[in-house]
Amino acid sequence: MQRPHANWIPRLPQHIVQQRRARALLDRRAPITVVLGHQGYGKTTLVNAWLREQPDRSEAIWLNARAGLDLTEMVSRTLDQRPKSDRTILVIDDAHHARDQTLLGELIERARCRHQLHLVLCSRGSHPIEPLADGVVETTTISARRLLLTVDQVLDFAAVLNVPLSTDQARRIHTELGGWAAAVRLVLEEIEDPGTELPLSRARHYLRDALLSGTSDTRALSAAMEFSLTERVTHVLIRDIADGDGPEDGVRLIESTGLAERQYVDDDVILTFPPFIREVLRAAFTRQRPARARSLHRRLAQWFATRQGPSHSALAFSHAAAGEDWQLLDEIWRRESTTLLFEHPHALASTIATIPEDVLDYRPGLSVAYDVSRAAAVADTDEDGRMVTVRAYIQATQRLSQQPPGQVPVHDLLVLGIGRIVGQRVDGCFTAADQAADDLERVVEERVAAGEEPGDGLHWLHLQRGITHTLRGEHAAAAHRYRLVWQHRGVATRHGAATATANLALTHALWGDPQSAQNWLDRRADLETGGSWMHALSSMGAQLAVGMSALDRLDLGACQEALNALGDGSTPTDLWPYVVYLRARHDLHRGPSSSALAVLDAAVGGHHPRLAQGGAARVLLARARADLLLAQGQGERARAVISGLDPEGSPMLAIPLVRLHLLAGDPFEAFRIAEILTWQATTDNRSRQELLVLAAVSAYRMGDHVLSADITRRALALYRHTRLLAPFTCVSDDELDRLFTGAGEWLDVGAIDTLRRHPNPFPERLTLIHLTPREQVLADTLASGASRQEIADQLFVSINTVRTQLAALYRKLNVNTREAALVQIAELGLSHAASAPKS
Template sequence: MTPLRCPVTVNLSRSTTYRSVCQVNAKRKGSRMNHHGQRTAEPTPDDTAAALTSAIADRDWQTAISLIENSWVTLLLDDPQLLRVAAEAIPESELSEHPTLLAGRKLFTHWGSTNTSGLIELPSDPEELRALGETPKARDALSVGAVRMIMQRATGEFRRAADIARTQTPLVSSASESQPDTLGAPLAIVRFQRGITYQLSGSFTEATSELQQAYRAARAAGLTQLARDAALESALGRAVAGDILQARRRLGQAPAGLSGRSVGSVAQALVALERLDPPDAGAVLDDIGEPEDRDEMWSFVVYARAQYALAIGQPFLGLAHLTRGVAANADTCRPGGIAYSLLTASEIDLRLAGGEGNKAIEIADSVIGDDPWTVVAAARANLFARRPTVALALCHRVDWFQSAQPRPHLEALLVQAAAHEALGETDSADTRWVSACTLIEQTGLLRPLALVPTRLVRTLSERTGVSTSGVAEFLAAATPSVFPTDVPVVRLTDREQAILRELARGEPLRKIAEKQFVSINTVKTQLRSMYQKVGGHSREEAVAIARKLGLLQLS
């Protein structure tokens, strides 16, 4: 089976695909049959590495290919740099009869590229794919399909990668049905990678299904490590999407006694935040540390840190983590992937929590489409900017029942309840509250209650007589609201904005009047209006407040 991650660019601590297959190989260790039918000692990793090094030096490509095909897992774990050197050294022309090895070579040598020329072409017709899944060529087809999918992931094309995964579903399903014993381990690995692909594209429902199948297939094949990782990946997806009860169950599927890695730890941190236990979440995040360079799951770590910063009332700490993370991974943080959605929504919330209403609204106004994460964050910003009608219109962009993502759905219900309450539409507010309570009971979500004023939660609970044990726990914990009661949003005219810029440069009024082609008295009138809006009483105070509100950056 071809390696499905490039170990030089992806955190090996998460590459359980390789360790899992190694478990299968380990069952065969101890001895092997030679071509005379005699049992011989299994070569050690050092023997294999030395033999491969020698074969490369001698340009003995067939021996090198044989060594890699027989020992790629050992090589990948013990000497990934040698494996990469070998993959790059073997001429592509030598691999025409080895499609799986060719796919692995592409993954090594073209990481960060979508160039898959030279790989075997897979049928596009679903029936042809199903037929292929029943043949001995299914193993190569699964490897090639997985490499095509992962190479799209490596360039940040998560939506395209998910589309490729969907196109290959007939092949995977057919191979699972017709060759479960022969292809058990490869199928578990491919399903695991498909689950990650769906997760990174934000398709959490598909990810959950695929990862659960990967978990079952891995257990059936004896791949303990892969089964554990599939459970942890699934736990992460459910924790982010907002099904906390399911996230806890998935965490429980991970075998005890195996040390956690960042995927499971991020899930644990998000679950702790839902338990209204920020100290526990902080301790877990401290253990994780910063994401490694180009770790595919970097955005989930940054998202968890942002949510933790909101929970402890330190939004600028969250912004610092977010800024660093996006700067280091800009090529994979783009529309169509969950990184862009989660972190855009997080920035809106962090700006809002930090009192930067203008900056939050600027980002909110740039939100287009019906992505549930960014839409609900934009709606919340408009709610706190005292634009309840705009908040309601934004919430109506999304078909919440089709999105199947409980967290943004619950957040939208609470925004709608607050917006209707602000407009005096108490019946509509009560209806949304009842729906929100149902979702809280089903999922175990609590933290979204802190994203609206606590007094609103208490008012709706008392007025409707509808509550849940979770709502009662939230109110008893006296969890503070994430956002200030009054988030200032200042809207200056173009002329006032121009005068503000000149003030920040230290220009005198006479010079400002000349630049604007108006009288000094007109400038003074506009200055008084601007002072009143920002709440300043002098040039220095007005400029300082404007900087804090983000007004000068907006220019």
């Protein structure tokens, strides 16, 4: 017989990508080399290209072991006619058909005896020659995974084919197809315009056919199909779920198909299927063995539900639904609903979409979750996008609000009830929200006492009640609710606990206790929620606490960083009035700025007037506006802002009123108001310290230097406890020096230097407009819209007298027309008229 020639080797494709790691294994020229991989992985191309680069390629013999051929006779006839001293490379393609033990034994023996013989077997799955040759002759295995293209190789392949391809497109091809060479080539050959959608349909059809009909190792394929039911296949999972094989054997069995890639995370092995391959395997297995699939889904649901791990709650929920284990589904939903909603909205929406409607009819909480998770899955990451999700929650609960409470599971009752509470709060109806929360809490307590399980919903009710209290300015009540969430953090999700700790930090920062605020921020550091769409909303309280504490120590840079994360307060988030207040305080200390009031007005304008006029917002915004007006010398307007809000009953509003009297030259009235509020139990540390400083200045200007010194010492003692430096900026440097000199005590040098860099933002004095009783009556009648004749009739004077008195009033208001006077009267709050002025 003639010596075989190179034309025995199959035709080599025109364009190929170099697989250098696999080629290096072939270069070892082990007696036996097994190349594994599915149809289209490039086994034949790899070996073919390698053979053509061999200097003695004429010694290559290529046989095909396809069914129906007598491979034993072909091998014997080919090798027996060649001298044993000749170097020969015998390639057996489609070797998955060659499983006869006698043939394999003969091949192993020939490889052992003929040192110049190199056997290369190309197989679509693990081959029985591998264990048979183990310990008899050196064997090298080129795994299927080594043949898969990387993202860089997809780019190289595109370059070889002269196809323009971006890195993002290459990454998507690799994600979808798993680097399967033949499928990648189909995509690249179809691309016409690099800017259009990738043509994946032909490649997907090819993969489906290759997966289901081109695999020779049915045992390995069966294992791959079973474990394709779950997205996360680990060594531990295989150990606990697989029937028969040990975990390492199971990993190798699945990996031998080349369909899954091995990764190492911590101490575990994870097998990852490309999404499309997993989809095909899962669909085929479910279709072929539906009962077995449901049973496996139930076992997988139980496995993930009882173990901690990444995405385990979402996987458990998904498998419970696929296995139609509704009891377990309910248990997972009760325990993990907030985790599912905040961390896995895509997965949650996809799973709920598969649940039959008759099952959902008895689970309204899941119907709400479907709407919320769909909104969260597509929402933008900014504040508007997050509030779209919140609004979806509100609308869903309103839609389902007609169901009788007794027919709803208690956990779902909490989901529905909390949605209604949030909806009322978003509308600014804080009292109604509190009443609804009282009613819901009473019903839930009764049903929990009767043995029902509330799951993770009860802590969420406490959290929402705390937020409502914060928005009403009821900080002691808010702190109580937040602490309940923290105390039950074993039941609460980390999102609830993170929000509670953030808002506790805010509560203490508002009180002027930066050390306690920092303690809660430190606790929150262990509750990272960065992967959640709720992260920005749940961390807002923490950012506010950081910003307020920074401003208290006059670190404007750190405060600005917090404000950069918070925004300007114009977006519809719960804590927006606190953001606006912090920004106004920051702008006040930063220095004169005519734009500060415009910024405040723009932020407030982004919300419904009802939200700005109720709860804590009313006081916060009034204080912010009054301070900015006083800094700009607009005392009358500042007085108008706070005059209708009972400033003497509110420590926060009393401060600008005390300052107003002091700047207007009335230290006695300033001292009277400050003395009333300084030591009230409801006065926070920041307000108390600022009131003490203002009272000390008032006493000094009243001439009582002994009293001034005593009050100054009290202010310094409070500073040593709180380290709040900003309250000392409310007076000039010279007056502050007089106070410290009189008290015989001073701040430390570092604090003094900081104060020198941040001078008092308020003017030295203000001149206020004071109306005489007659002018006040005239302003009231003018504001009521009365004509000059009507005014004369009401005052029992002539119209000429009215003209004279109006001219005097206009001069005092520094205006020339009735219209301008009406504007001034309204802006300065000089009218006591019940009705609004007419234009």
